[in-house]
Structure formats: structure tokens, C-alpha cells
Amino acid sequence: xxxxxxxxxxxxxxxxxxxxxxxxxxxxxxxxxxxxxxxxxxxxxxxxxxxxxxxxxxxxxxxxxxxxxxxxxxxxxxxxx
Amino acid sequence: xxxxxxxxxxxxxxxxxxxxxxxxxxxxxxxxxxxxxxxxxxxxxxxxxxxxxxxxxxxxxxxxxxxxxxxxxxxxxxxxx
Numbered sequence: 001x002x003x004x005x006x007x008x009x010x011x012x013x014x015x016x017x018x019x020x021x022x023x024x025x026x027x028x029x030x031x032x033x034x035x036x037x038x039x040x041x042x043x044x045x046x047x048x049x050x051x052x053x054x055x056x057x058x059x060x061x062x063x064x065x066x067x068x069x070x071x072x073x074x075x076x077x078x079x080x081x
Numbered sequence: 082x083x084x085x086x087x088x089x090x091x092x093x094x095x096x097x098x099x100x101x102x103x104x105x106x107x108x109x110x111x112x113x114x115x116x117x118x119x120x121x122x123x124x125x126x127x128x129x130x131x132x133x134x135x136x137x138x139x140x141x142x143x144x145x146x147x148x149x150x151x152x153x154x155x156x157x158x159x160x161x162x
Contacts, residue, residue: 006122008122008124018123021123021146021147024146025142025146028142028145028146030138030141030142032127032128032130032138033125033126033127033142034126034127034128035124035125035126036123036124036125036126037123037124038121038122038123039121039122039123039124040119040120040121040122041087041089041119041120041121041122042099042102042117042118042119042120043089043116043117043118043120044114044116044117045114045115045116045117046113046114046115047113047115049113057111057113060111061106061109061111061114064109065102065105065106065109066102
């Protein structure tokens with residue numbers, strides 16, 4: 001089964017990478033860009049399991065490794081079984 | 082208006098970052114993980130414009146800066162106007 005995990009900075013956490021992207025876009029003429037925040041998305045292939053078990057599994061992976069819970073939020077979705 | 086852009090490696094492109102994440106997950110006991118691929122997601126705040134104009138704008142930004150078209154694919158969605 002396949003899942004997607006999205007890791008994003010919490011609101012209020014400064015995002016220098018996003019700011020750098022925004023400035024580069026302005027330099028290229030995309031001045032309608034008002035803000036950019038950069039996150040990660042992970043596509044994860046899992047062994048087949050019950051959907052409920054997979055959700056617990058994904059949540060645990062995010063909390064233990066994938067996300068820095070101090071500054072990042074996560075969400076996940078199971079896209080195919 | 083707010084848009085999201087997802088940048089992912091094309092199929093077949095080697096992903097050492099994803100492999101490292103997979104190995105770390107295995108070390109932590111998440112052995113049901115068979116594959117991990119890491120991409121970027123960007124949340125972009127734009128000045129208000131027509132939806133069609135915004136889509137052209139986003140596509141152009143991806144092609145010119147956000148994605149490396151040789152090894153990466155992109156997709157975008159407008160999440161609020």
C-alpha cells in the first residue's frame with residue numbers, strides 16, 4: 001500500500017528557505033508572490049496491512065523520525081491499498 | 082490566494098535521501114516500510130488574480146525555478162482564492 005506524508009513548518013516558525021525561494025522568484029519577475037513556505041512530502045510504500053494499523057504506523061513514524069514535533073506539523077493520507 | 086506546489090523526483094531517478102530515511106525507519110523497527118521517496122511541497126501565497134492566470138503563473142514558476150525539469154516532476158493546486 002502507498003501513503004503520502006506531508007511535513008510543514010508550524011505557523012510562526014521562521015522559514016529562511018521559503019524566504020530565499022520568494023526572493024529568487026521576485027528576481028525572476030514573479031512579483032505577485034507574497035509568501036513561500038517550504039515543506040517536505042514523502043511517498044511511502046508499505047507492506048499491506050489494515051488501514052487502521054497503517055494510520056497508527058504512519059503517525060508513529062512521523063512522531064519518532066519524520067517530523068521535528070517542536071517546529072513541524074505533519075499529516076498523512078493512504079492513497080492506495 | 083493560496084496555492085500548493087508539489088515537486089517529486091521522476092520515476093527511475095535514484096533517491097539517496099529517501100533511501101536514508103528508509104534505513105533509519107528500519108533501524109527504529111518500522112520494517113514494513115518498503116520504499117521512501119522524498120519530495121518538496123511549497124505553500125505559496127499569491128496576489129489575487131484569475132484562476133487561469135494563476136495556473137499559468139504557477140506552471141511558469143515551476144519550470145523556471147522550483148523544479149529541475151531534468152529529474153523532477155511538478156504539480157500544483159489552488160487551494161483558496
